[in-house]
Amino acid sequence: MPKKTNVPDEGEAEPEFKTPQQKMAERLAQLEKLKALRGESQRLNREDVKTDFRKKQDNPKDVIRQERKRGKAENMLAKQTAEMTGKDYERQRSMNYSIEDVERWEEKQEQKEMNADKGFTDHGQVQAKKYNKLISELKPNLREYTEQRAAYAEAGGPDNAFYRDADSLSYANPETRTSREAVQRVVEDLQKQDEKRKKFSRRREFNEDEDVTYINERNMQFNKKIARAYDKYTAEIKGNFERGTAL
Structure with a gap:
């Protein structure tokens, strides 16, 4: 068999031989590069930590509270200035309101009057109030509603047919089917x-025939807890005391 030689073939580059000093220099350069990358990573991490810390320090409620205090202080200063100059503060303040501000204020007061608790009259009124509250909390997709109404008007349908009633069969039309997003909003509501109904706790009625063994409501709750835990063990002793046969 012919012996293999280390002579490179034609077209192949000769292997580059490096001295130990060159190899050491390349390794040191690579090490410096890795150190630079590590330093940059540490710097970015420190900046992220500082940013998160600043976000935690900035409480949105504190900002709102400070804005409210600032507004109150400005109103007090304006009122004192008006009193010192002999001007009517309420009149001067009302001159800064626009028509839109007045309309929004009146609408807010009307809504507040409608939502005010006027006492129980009948179950129908309570149900209607609850229904109106739920409807106000359920936000519709006005853009989709406007597009559907415009498309229906372009199709030449009557105006009163767009609003379906109990006798309408348009709900069976696949083109007017309710979107999944709308169904999901109703499901979430x-x-x-x-969840609210589960968390609701109705106040227990007072039983006049029950023995009074407490001095306040907190003590009553404590006594009930004790009774649930130990009544089964002390029932006989309690009965003996009530009959006068304990001794």
């Missing part, structure tokens, strides 16, 4: 109502 029903789930939220169910």
Whole structure:
């Protein structure tokens, strides 16, 4: 067999031989590059930590509270200035309101009057109030509603047919089918109502025939906890004391 030689073939580059000093220099250069990358990474991490810390320090509630205090202080200063100059503060303040501000204020007061608790009259009124509250919390997609109404008007349909009633069969039309997003909004609203209903705790009625063994409501709750834990063990002793046969 012919012996293999280390002579490179034609077209192949000769291997580059490096001295130990060159190899050491390349390794040192690579090490410096890695150190620079590590330093940059540490710097970015420190900046992220500082940013997160600043975000935690800035409480949105504190900002709102400071804005409210600032507005209150400005109103007090304006009122004192008006009193010192002999001007009517309320009149001067009303001159800064626009028509839109007045309309919004009146609408807000009307809504507040409608939502005010006027006492129980009948179940129908309570149900209507609850229904109106739920409807106001459920935000519709006005853009989709406007597009559907415009498309229906272009099709030449009557105006009163766009609003479906109990006798309408348009709900069976696949083109007017309710979107999944709208159904999901209703489902989420029903789930939220169910969660509120589960958390609601009705106040227990007072039983006049029950023995008074407490001095206040907190003591009453404590006594009930004790009774649930130990009544089964002390029932006989308690009965003996009530009959006068304990001794």
